[in-house]
Amino acid sequence: MRLSAPVYHLKRKARLLSRQQNIPLHAALDRIAASEGFEGWSLLSARANTDVSVSELYSRLKPGDLVLVGARPGHGKTLMSLRLAVEAMKLGNRGVFFTLEDTETVVRNRFRMIDADHAEFAALFAFDNSDAISADYIIAKLAMAPSGTLAVVDYLQLLDQKREKPELMAQVQTLKAFARDRGAIIVFISQIDRSYDPALKPVPDPEDVRLPNPLDLKLFDKMFFLHDGQVQIRAAS
Known part of the structure; x- marks a missing residue:
């Protein structure tokens, strides 16, 4: 599955979401992962690493x-x-x-x-x-x-x-x-x-x-x- 942006951009987006909605960073990361079609951030990160x-x-x-x-x-x-x-x-x-x-x-x-x-x-x-x-x-x-x-x-x-x-x-x-x-x-x-x-x-x-x-x-x-x-x-x- 191709990501809409590099992982570091998605992580930056999650930090911004965390500040804007006053939610924990891990929750923001999971929301970003969900928007990319993944069950959670750890799964997104794991799949991203399969590029190696x-x-x-x-x-x-x-x-x-x-x-x-x-x-x-x-x-x-x-x-x-x-x-x-x-x-x-x-x-x-x-x-x-x-x-x-x-x-x-x-x-x-x-x-x-x-x-x-x-x-x-x-x-x-x-x-x-x-x-x-x-x-x-x-x-x-x-x-x-x-x-x-x-x-x-x-x-x-x-x-x-x-x-x-x-x-x-x-x-x-x-x-x-x-x-x-x-x-x-x-x-x-x-x-x-x-x-x-x-x-x-x-x-x-x-x-x-x-x-x-x-x-x-x-x-x-x-x-x-x-x-x-x-x-x-x-x-x-």
Whole structure:
């Protein structure tokens, strides 16, 4: 479905509507999405991002890669990560979704949002939302995973939220070594700092990754940054 204007124009229109009618921005965004024929803004954003060839992005990945997918809320980072898992499964590889945020129902609904059939990939897809998710937990769950398995971690900044878990840097280093050893691809969904200003640059970059705790971003082999339907690809190391 072709949009009547670029996503950033539609978002500007929603901000104006929010001010004029004194309604929350998310409600204004949903109204604009409805006027474009979509059920909600998240679905519009997801479809807008299909202009980027996910198969091309996936083709840039190789077994052993650590990948960061970063965006502000509502700009498609979770959907992009799930698309990458679907691309892996289309080729017969396993896809695993580790999340400290969502329920299985929410993730299954996201398959519909990206025009994928969860049932088609049921034999290859695994969902895990244990509170115990950490580097050691992920490694234990993927211990027998074949090369080419793509695991999504939702999301990076929550891995060391509990004090009893190792610091973030140590966990990412551990997962990097594991990915290289097993030939897995691990995709980390990442928050972008609120200080990011799209008026200064259209898409975030590594400087905008929210890091409440120290982390060397050179540990990531690839980075994909999203904003308003645009994707920027960075080779991190």
